[in-house]
Amino acid sequence: MKYSIQTISKVLGIPPSTLRYYDKEGLLPFVEKTSAGVRQFKDADIEWLLTIECLKQCGMKISDIAKYISLCEKGNSTINERYLMLQNLERNINEQIKFLKNSKKRIDFKLWFYQKLVETDGNFMAETNESYSFRNDAVDYIEKLHKIAENKNKAE
Amino acid sequence: MKYSIQTISKVLGIPPSTLRYYDKEGLLPFVEKTSAGVRQFKDADIEWLLTIECLKQCGMKISDIAKYISLCEKGNSTINERYLMLQNLERNINEQIKFLKNSKKRIDFKLWFYQKLVETDGNFMAETNESYSFRNDAVDYIEKLHKIAENKNKAE
DNA sequence: TTAAAAGTTGAAGTATACTTTAAGTTAATC
DNA sequence: GATTAACTTAAAGTATACTTCAACTTTTAA
Numbered sequence: 001m002k003y004s005i006q007t008i009s010k011v012l013g014i015p016p017s018t019l020r021y022y023d024k025e026g027l028l029p030f031v032e033k034t035s036a037g038v039r040q041f042k043d044a045d046i047e048w049l050l051t052i053e054c055l056k057q058c059g060m061k062i063s064d065i066a067k068y069i070s071l072c073e074k075g076n077s078t079i080n081e082r083y084l085m086l087q088n089l090e091r092n093i094n095e096q097i098k099f100l101k102n103s104k105k106r107i108d109f110k111l112w113f114y115q116k117l118v119e120t121d122g123n124f125m126a127e128t129n130e131s132y133s134f135r136n137d138a139v140d141y142i143e144k145l146h147k148i149a150e151n152k153n154k155a156e
Numbered sequence: 157m158k159y160s161i162q163t164i165s166k167v168l169g170i171p172p173s174t175l176r177y178y179d180k181e182g183l184l185p186f187v188e189k190t191s192a193g194v195r196q197f198k199d200a201d202i203e204w205l206l207t208i209e210c211l212k213q214c215g216m217k218i219s220d221i222a223k224y225i226s227l228c229e230k231g232n233s234t235i236n237e238r239y240l241m242l243q244n245l246e247r248n249i250n251e252q253i254k255f256l257k258n259s260k261k262r263i264d265f266k267l268w269f270y271q272k273l274v275e276t277d278g279n280f281m282a283e284t285n286e287s288y289s290f291r292n293d294a295v296d297y298i299e300k301l302h303k304i305a306e307n308k309n310k311a312e
Numbered sequence: 313t314t315a316a317a318a319g320t321t322g323a324a325g326t327a328t329a330c331t332t333t334a335a336g337t338t339a340a341t342c
Numbered sequence: 343g344a345t346t347a348a349c350t351t352a353a354a355g356t357a358t359a360c361t362t363c364a365a366c367t368t369t370t371a372a
Contacts, residue, residue: 001301001302003301003304003305004318005319007301007304008301011297011300011304012297015360015361016318016319017360017362018359018361020321021359021360021361024322025359034368036319036368036369037319037320037367037368038319038320039319039320043294043298043301046294046297046298047291047294050290050293050294050297054259054262054263054290056359057255057259058256058259058263061358061359062359062360076273076278079270079273080274083267083270083271086263086267089263090260090263090264093256093260093263094260096252096256097253097256097257097260099213100249100252100253101253103213103214103249104246104249104253107210107242107245107249108246110242111246114235114239114242117232117235118236134203134207135203138199138203138206141167141168141202141206142157142199142202144167145159145163145164145202148163148166148167149157149159160348161348162348162349171330171331173330173331173332174329174330176350176351177329177330177331180351181329190338192337192338192339192349192350193337193338193350194337194339194348194349194350195349212329217328217329218328218329218330
């Protein structure tokens, strides 16, 4: 089964221009072309395209995806290098998840605070030691700033 | 306590050029300036900067952060609009977390597969119905593609 | 077989988020 | 008081990931 760039575009929801761009950047070395230069996608290419979309959405740069794909093309001798790349990506994913979960709590705090403000007609004050407000984190930085200011005074 | 752009930059790890860029884009309307035009950061600004960094890292665009900050500046009458913005951001965060968690399992599958390949000296074949491999997802798309191909044949 | 539809490349254009540079002003230090 | 360090703005430049355009070729279909 062979598919045109249009068909692949519609089914996977990736614009033809993007597929051509990917090809130009070396992300699609597996896609075959007719002697006239027309791309002919095949069933097996779908798995590659899904992998590319996953890696991209996880934050991998196009140039790094190109590198990963080229390693795949080189065969089993590159498994170790590919393993390290994916391991590194996974660490990034873990960090992203951790950060997002924490941020979610902060946003939740703000949402809760806004709701309280509405309920009390603007007369609500959150406890300063409320976890996940930004104020507590700010305090740490402000301390650092005060120390810097102190040192400047000493120097004079 | 007043701090220079340098000091703030060092303590928060944001380059002065970025802080100036933020200011230009309307993210720092709260930062005061001397009559000569020199920015004078104060303790209270830290909380704002932390909020900005959080929103940015959660995927909010600079222009949207500017809009949010400007709503904050307008006072309590804009709480509803701010609430909706943060609620929307939270939905995005939830989607991101969901996607990343799923992707993590896929990457894990690939890592496991690479390990098996190394252990078996390249003679390992994963079960096709292994969850979180990309092959299973690909099958769904390939089915769609086959249906499209069928319809084309019918039309001839 | 011929016109329209779809494909191709290469180059330029767009969006986003900065960074760098240039030219000048202000603040701090000797 | 002068030199230097730090600050300012405006504009141009960079990186990334595409999209759009122009000019042309190939395929498809009447």
